[in-house]
Amino acid sequence: MSTPAPPIASWRRLDPEAEAVSDTVAPTVGAETELHSDRAGRYTDRAGRCTDRAGRCTDGAGRYDDQAGRYTDEAERYEAEQRCGDETDGDDEAVCHGDEADGGVAGRYDDEAGRCGVVAELYGDTAGLHDRLTGRAGAFARLGAVIARLRAGDRPPALACEVPVCPENLDALPRIVDLAHSLGALRCTFAAPTVDATAMAPVDVVIPAVLAALARCRELGVEGRVRGLPACLLGEEADSLEATRDASDPPAFACLFASRCELFERCAGLPTAYVHRFGWEARRLRPALRASPWPRRDGSPEAFAAWRALLGPAARRVTAVALDRCAARIGVDLGRGRSLVLELTPRTKDGPALARSRSFDIRYTQAKGIGGPGLARIVTTIAAAIVARDDGSLDLDPRRGLPPLPLPTVE
Amino acid sequence: MLAQRLPWSPAEVLSDPPNAPALAAGARALRIPTGPNDRFFDYCLQPYTPRCDPSGKLRGESLLWSSLAVAGVPVADDRPFHAIQRVAGRDMTVFGVKQQDGALSWELYFYDPDREDPRVTAANLRRELAGELELVPAVADTIGYFMVSFELDAAALARRRVDELDVYLPMHGQQGGFSYKFAAANRELRNTYRFHDPRAEIDAIVHQLERSVFVDTTRTDLAELLLPELLECAKICVARKRSADAIYYSGITVGQLLWFLRRFAYPAAVVDFIADNRGDLEHLRFDVGVDHRTGDDGRLVVPKTSYYSTL
Numbered sequence A: 001m002s003t004p005a006p007p008i009a010s011w012r013r014l015d016p017e018a019e020a021v022s023d024t025v026a027p028t029v030g031a032e033t034e035l036h037s038d039r040a041g042r043y044t045d046r047a048g049r050c051t052d053r054a055g056r057c058t059d060g061a062g063r064y065d066d067q068a069g070r071y072t073d074e075a076e077r078y079e080a081e082q083r084c085g086d087e088t089d090g091d092d093e094a095v096c097h098g099d100e101a102d103g104g105v106a107g108r109y110d111d112e113a114g115r116c117g118v119v120a121e122l123y124g125d126t127a128g129l130h131d132r133l134t135g136r137a138g139a140f141a142r143l144g145a146v147i148a149r150l151r152a153g154d155r156p157p158a159l160a161c162e163v164p165v166c167p168e169n170l171d172a173l174p175r176i177v178d179l180a181h182s183l184g185a186l187r188c189t190f191a192a193p194t195v196d197a198t199a200m201a202p203v204d205v206v207i208p209a210v211l212a213a214l215a216r217c218r219e220l221g222v223e224g225r226v227r228g229l230p231a232c233l234l235g236e237e238a239d240s241l242e243a244t245r246d247a248s249d250p251p252a253f254a255c256l257f258a259s260r261c262e263l264f265e266r267c268a269g270l271p272t273a274y275v276h277r278f279g280w281e282a283r284r285l286r287p288a289l290r291a292s293p294w295p296r297r298d299g300s301p302e303a304f305a306a307w308r309a310l311l312g313p314a315a316r317r318v319t320a321v322a323l324d325r326c327a328a329r330i331g332v333d334l335g336r337g338r339s340l341v342l343e344l345t346p347r348t349k350d351g352p353a354l355a356r357s358r359s360f361d362i363r364y365t366q367a368k369g370i371g372g373p374g375l376a377r378i379v380t381t382i383a384a385a386i387v388a389r390d391d392g393s394l395d396l397d398p399r400r401g402l403p404p405l406p407l408p409t410v411e
Numbered sequence B: 001m002l003a004q005r006l007p008w009s010p011a012e013v014l015s016d017p018p019n020a021p022a023l024a025a026g027a028r029a030l031r032i033p034t035g036p037n038d039r040f041f042d043y044c045l046q047p048y049t050p051r052c053d054p055s056g057k058l059r060g061e062s063l064l065w066s067s068l069a070v071a072g073v074p075v076a077d078d079r080p081f082h083a084i085q086r087v088a089g090r091d092m093t094v095f096g097v098k099q100q101d102g103a104l105s106w107e108l109y110f111y112d113p114d115r116e117d118p119r120v121t122a123a124n125l126r127r128e129l130a131g132e133l134e135l136v137p138a139v140a141d142t143i144g145y146f147m148v149s150f151e152l153d154a155a156a157l158a159r160r161r162v163d164e165l166d167v168y169l170p171m172h173g174q175q176g177g178f179s180y181k182f183a184a185a186n187r188e189l190r191n192t193y194r195f196h197d198p199r200a201e202i203d204a205i206v207h208q209l210e211r212s213v214f215v216d217t218t219r220t221d222l223a224e225l226l227l228p229e230l231l232e233c234a235k236i237c238v239a240r241k242r243s244a245d246a247i248y249y250s251g252i253t254v255g256q257l258l259w260f261l262r263r264f265a266y267p268a269a270v271v272d273f274i275a276d277n278r279g280d281l282e283h284l285r286f287d288v289g290v291d292h293r294t295g296d297d298g299r300l301v302v303p304k305t306s307y308y309s310t311l
Helices: A075-083 A127-134 A139-152 A173-182 A203-220 A231-240 A272-278 A301-309 A312-317 A372-389 B020-024 B061-070 B075-088 B122-129 B154-159 B202-209 B254-263 B268-276
Strands: A008-013 A094-096 A115-121 A158-164 A185-191 A223-227 A318-323 A328-335 A338-346 A360-368 B093-100 B103-111 B147-152 B165-170 B176-182 B187-196 B235-240 B245-252 B286-294 B304-310
Touching: A115 A139, A127 A139, A139 A158, A158 A173, A173 A185, A173 A203, A185 A203, A203 A223, A203 A231, A223 A231, A301 A312, A301 A318, A301 A328, A312 A318, A312 A328, A312 A372, A338 A372, A360 A372, B061 B075, B061 B093, B061 B103, B061 B268, B061 B304, B075 B093, B075 B103, B075 B122, B075 B154, B147 B154, B165 B187, B187 B202, B187 B245, B202 B235, B245 B254, B254 B268, B254 B286, B254 B304
Parallel strands: A008 A115, A115 A158, A158 A185, A185 A223
Antiparallel strands: A094 A360, A318 A328, A328 A338, A338 A360, B093 B103, B093 B304, B103 B147, B147 B165, B165 B176, B176 B187, B187 B235, B235 B245, B245 B286, B286 B304
16 A cells, blocks of 8 residues: 555645736635634735635625625625536536535635645646647646745645546656656546546556556555546555546446445446447456445335434425435425535545545535525534434445345355 | 325326326327326336435326327327326336337337236226227237237327237246237237346346347447446346347436437437426436347447336
């Protein structure tokens, strides 16, 4: 195993193109990284403006600047507007996954809880390769400049590198690790494409290259991770695979051997786009014979009641329970036209979540008619109820409609 | 509260099809709301638990009415379907919408393996549907069938006549069956079907798909036959037919159904209806089938596909 990186409370994706727009403004790789607080809990940004912990401008007395020069107490409205970005469903529904990308509720306050970090995409170890694969001349130089500026700051953020794996950079992967290490990266994630079949290479070519890169990570003390490849092909490095929980409909991943594989809970198999291009790889995949029992199935009305009960006093406000392959989505009517949907997915170690109960990562989505501190209070209360009541007896079984399979016979 | 939202009361369910008012008015209602007594069955008429609360959503039969509208079937020709629903009971008839040579047609399936419901024997259907739909072949109920079915296209609906029935005999010791085509004067073996748990029996599924007299497996990758987007399902059936092999995926989601309809180029109006109502169909599971064989140019040909729900 590679040395795990120290816990980072919040990761933000670095966009060197945006960062390079102005040389006069300090890099704003997430407001949290640039905030300074006094012991009274007041925050200022580098421009000296009063902010709250999330970096929202205030007048220092808790009123919010709506960025039109008006101070307002309508924090809920302000926050909802701030969150209505790429993650919205297009009808003014604020969506928060609690991760670093959308500045979710959980992510806003963790500059107090620990270090912050940025994620940089590295396509190559040279300007030629990186620029060619990004399709942007000078991208490599700009990335390097932004990282250098970040490292020269008062509180340099932790750095992680994400390496999109493609046919053109397979040979360069170990050298990319060297580069990431020289930039101070704590972690390298090798991300295989999951949608674009033209960017994919056969696993018998990709896997050796990724294993070599992971070995280099180990040598340099960089945490190595893998995304989007079958765990069974990673051998002793299977633990490096970030759990692939495919909640898309139709599924974006599939594996012929899911039913017999011990790794099923954290490995969804091959991207369907890959299967269409290269086949099921039935003769290459090496499923680990399953000995442990399958998690309990759900789906009965009784199970629905059990899911509702997780919410404690808020159970009476549940309007719907949808048990999907990998998620329980619980609609909650908060009254006066306000509602949200709680989303429970199998617990991960460090996936985006507002809170983690014994079995689940807890998020919310589709918040309607509510936002800001009011919303935060409500979801925090409900999440706490779930954490308190989740005794581990409810599981999300990604399989559906099937009786438990017999234990495989080991020959 | 729920009953107030419904256009008909539960007491009326068995006697008055929900589409009847629209039918009387010369219109076809496509969006049929769920009712408190709805039951949920797959295309083998095996029950399943809806994926989420079905209240306020749509019944699976909405897909049937939509397909009839897309195919340009006159509303008056819906009458046989309403008669079937009345005779067999709501939710108790499986319907399939088929696409072959660019045209839509329909098949209706009546299950009663244990003769528990005298309404859906072949003889009773023939008797009860007379006047709305003439079933020409007579099938003796003494035959140990577990299911009968018949196909309807726009012409048959206009004629109100069915010239052939399919009768299905069960396999012993495993889920599967043999279908026979019954015409007025003759009967012949048509297809065999074997159902598998796609997780526990993937080897059996692959074994059958890789051994075919119609598909040149040296030129066709398994992924063309066993579609990865649909592997996540409750049941897979592999069928041997007279001029093709076939695979059926049971218990898929509406998202998978939409993928299937787009993949096999169903009319845009069929796809759009389901896509537009996706949120109201999330509680249902669907079933789909694909016939395949190798064409003259060596490429895989898909002569017929189908999707299923209950009426």
